[in-house]
Every structure is written in structure tokens, then in C-alpha cells.
Amino acid sequence: MSExxxxxxxxLSAAKQKAQVIVNEAEAETxxxxxxxKAHSAKEAEDIASSAxxxxxxxxxxxxxxxxxxxxxxxxxxxxxxxxxxxEQARKRIMDVVKDEGKYTPYLADLIENGVRxxxxxxxxxxxxxxxxxxxxxxxxxxxxxxxxxxxxxIEWSKEPIETAGGAVISSTDGRTRIMSTLDQRLDALESKLxxxxxxxxxxx
Amino acid sequence: xxxxxxxxxxxxxxxxxxxxxEVAQNRAxxxxxxxxxxxxxxxxxxxxxxxxxxxxxxEEGEQKGKVEAAAYEKxxxxxxxxxxxxxxTRKDQAVTKVVETVLGLNA
Numbered sequence: 303m304s305e306x307x308x309x310x311x312x313x314l315s316a317a318k319q320k321a322q323v324i325v326n327e328a329e330a331e332t333x334x335x336x337x338x339x340k341a342h343s344a345k346e347a348e349d350i351a352s353s354a355x356x357x358x359x360x361x362x363x364x365x366x367x368x369x370x371x372x373x374x375x376x377x378x379x380x381x382x383x384x385x386x387x388x389x390e391q392a393r394k395r396i397m398d399v400v401k402d403e404g405k406y407t408p409y410l411a412d413l414i415e416n417g418v419r420x421x422x423x424x425x426x427x428x429x430x431x432x433x434x435x436x437x438x439x440x441x442x443x444x445x446x447x448x449x450x451x452x453x454x455x456x457i458e459w460s461k462e463p464i465e466t467a468g469g470a471v472i473s474s475t476d477g478r479t480r481i482m483s484t485l486d487q488r489l490d491a492l493e494s495k496l497x498x499x500x501x502x503x504x505x506x507x
Numbered sequence: 508x509x510x511x512x513x514x515x516x517x518x519x520x521x522x523x524x525x526x527x528x529e530v531a532q533n534r535a536x537x538x539x540x541x542x543x544x545x546x547x548x549x550x551x552x553x554x555x556x557x558x559x560x561x562x563x564x565x566e567e568g569e570q571k572g573k574v575e576a577a578a579y580e581k582x583x584x585x586x587x588x589x590x591x592x593x594x595x596t597r598k599d600q601a602v603t604k605v606v607e608t609v610l611g612l613n614a
Contacts, residue, residue: 304508306508306513306516306517309517309520310516310517310519310520313517313520313521313524314520314523314524314527316524317523317524317525317527317528318527320528320531321527321528321530321531322531324528324531324532324534324535325531325534325535325538327535328534328535328536328538328539329538331539332538332539332541332542332545335542335546336542336545336546336549339546339549339550340549340553342550343549343550343553343554344553346550346553346554346557347553347554347556347557348557350554350557350558350561351557351560351561351564353561354560354561354562354564354565355564357561357564357565357568358564358565358567358568358569358571359568360568361565361568361569361572362568362569362571362572362575363572364572365569365572365573365575365576366572366575366576366579368576369576369579369580369583370579370583373580373583373584373587376587377583377587377590380587380591381590381591381594384591384594384595384598387598388598388601388602388605389605391598391602392602392605392606392609395602395603395606396606396609396610399606399610409610485609485610488609489609492608492609495608496605496608496609499601499604499605499608500601500602500604500605503597503600503601503604504593504594504597504598504601505590505593505594
């Protein structure tokens with residue numbers, strides 16, 4: 303091979319090598335850029351997956367929470383129904399007691415006595431319903447109370463019957479001070495306490 | 508070979524070398540030009556897959572929620588039934604307590 307041929311071979315060989323370097327660099331540069339972009343896109347994809355996982359968890363929790371809420375309301379309604387039945391049956395049983403003179407009359411006398419003691423006056427007015435006004439032995443009650451309190455007590459029996467299932471209202475003669483001891487009033491006043499006590503028995507462990 | 512011929516051969520070789528380099532430069536430009544569309548395509552592929560997986564995840568969450576809610580409902584209904592059944596057996600006791608509290612005596 304002549305000197306000239308070798309020289310031209312060298313020129314072409316160097317050009318080919320340089321050409322390969324140019325192409326290789328472009329490819330490597332592209333590869334790097336693709337990798338960087340891939341990492342960025344992977345981050346975006348992970349954000350989407352992460353949001354989806356949170357949403358899925360939220361959906362799951364919401365479904366359980368909704369059913370829990372629904373069941374709680376149902377349970378409360380059922381409990382409330384039973385409590386109301388208990389109060390209703392208690393009212394009926396109280397009415398049975400009122401009808402049973404043997405049990406009720408001493409109870410009414412005690413109520414009146416307690417009212418008289420509480421009001422602390424020498425003369426009081428006792429208000430009863432129509433049935434009790436007729437059946438109570440007024441003179442005996444007045445006498446017994448006087449003995450128990452160890453002082454003279456004058457009881458004026460109001461002729462106007464009050465609207466109540468039973469029990470009594472004891473008042474001062476001017477009506478300014480009143481001790482409400484009717485069964486209806488006691489039921490109303492004690493209702494929240496009764497619900498708590500009945501609830502403990504019914505639903506306690 | 509004369510000197511002129513030698514120079515001509517060398518000039519031709521230089522021309523060919525320049526042509527080789529020009530072709531390489533053009534190829535490198537082509538490769539770089541394709542980069543943007545490749546990145547865009549790659550991103551769209553990845554995000555499409557991620558969205559598909561996300562939809563599946565949410566659907567799976569819904570299904571799991573339904574299953575867990577149904578299991579909870581069954582268990583809670585059973586518990587409530589027991590509570591209410593026990594309460595029914597204690598009703599009379601509760602009525603007695605209420606009556607005693609209202610009347611202040613043993614009914």
C-alpha cells in the first residue's frame with residue numbers, strides 16, 4: 303500500500319470514528335433524558351396511585367361508618383321503644399295500685415303527711431282528685447298527721463277536685479306555696495331519672 | 508503517481524470524510540428530534556397504566572368496604588338482637604323499679 307493510500311485510509315477511519323462518537327453521544331444523551339423523564343413520570347404515577355389508595359381507604363371507611371351509623375340509630379330506636387313500653391306498663395301498674403284501696407290509701411296518707419311536714423304551716427289546703435276526695439277518711443288522716451308531727455294541723459280539704467290520676471297537692475291557704483305530689487307530676491318530674499334507672503336494668507351488663 | 512494526483516486523492520478523501528461526518532450529524536439530530544415525542548409517549552403510557560390501576564384500587568376499596576360493612580352489619584345486628592332480647596327479659600324488673608321510684612314504695 304502506498305503512502306497516499308494509507309493517508310486517505312487514516313482520514314476516512316478517523317472520520318468514521320468521530321461519526322460513531324457523534325451518534326453514540328446523541329443516543330446516550332437521549333437515553334439519559336428518557337431515564338430522567340421516566341423517573342419524573344413514575345413520580346406522577348405514584349402520586350396517582352397514592353391518591354387512589356387514600357380514596358379507596360376513604361370509600362371503605364365511609365361505607366363502614368354509614369352502616370355503623372344506621373345500625374346505631376336502629377338500636378337506639380329499639381331501645382327507646384322498649385323504654386317507652388316500660389314507662390307505659392309502669393303507668394298502668396301505678397293505676398292498678400291507685401285502684402287497690404288497701405295499698406293506695408296509706409300511700410296517699412303518707413304523701414299528704416310528707417307534704418304537710420314540708421310546707422311547715424299550721425293550716426294547709428289539700429287538693430285531691432274526685433275519687434280520692436270521696437274515699438279518703440279525712441278526719442282520720444288529719445288526726446294521724448297531727449299525731450305523727452306532734453302538733454295540731456288544720457287541714458282544709460279543697461272541694462274542687464283536681465285533674466290527676468292520684469296523689470295530692472298541698473298548699474298554703476293563700477295558694478302561694480304549693481307542694482306538688484300528684485302521681486302525674488312525679489312521673490313527669492322523674493322521667494329522665496326513670497329512663498336512666500330503667501335503662502341500666504334493661505341494657506346494663 | 509504525480510503530485511497533483513496525490514493531492515486530488517487526498518482532497519477526495521477529505522470530502523468523503525466530511526460527508527461521513529455530515530451523515531452522522533444528521534443522524535444525531537434525528538435522534539434528538541425524536542426525544543420529545545418519545546418522552547411524551549413514555550409519560551402517557553405510564554400515566555395511563557397508573558390511572559387504570561387507580562380505578563382498580565378504588566373499585567377494590569369499594570368492594571372491601573361492602574364486604575366489611577356487611578360483616579359488621581351481621582355482627583352488630585346479632586349483638587343488638589342479644590341486647591334487646593336480654594332487655595325484654597328484664598322488662599318486668601325495670602317496670603317494678605320505675606313504679607317503686609315513682610311511688611316510693613314496693614309495688
